[in-house]
Amino acid sequence: MNILAIDFGTKSIGLAWCETTIGAILPYGIIKDQKIDELAKLIKEEKIELVVVGLPTGLDNKENTNTERVRKFAEELKLNISCPVVFFD
Secondary structure (H helix, E strand, O other): OEEEEEEEEEEEEEEEEEEEOOOEEEEEEEEEOOOHHHHHHHHHHHHOOEEEEEEOOOOOOOOHHHHHHHHHHHHHHOOOOOOOOEEOO
């Protein structure tokens, strides 16, 4: 299974890729300026089957403004791709 992990930042999106049969997670690069269309194209071209988005919470494990921003990004991404999107803290 091809999995893409996303670290959504205010200026760029960090990516890591995992192919479960080899059991390794590899850095996959950065997308500048939060371009969802560019990310959706990459997901399709690389035949990604699952997207995992890092969900930041506060030190008290409660959601905050940053968490809301990441959730909004993930919802927009879901509209542009066909594979599942899940969160992981």
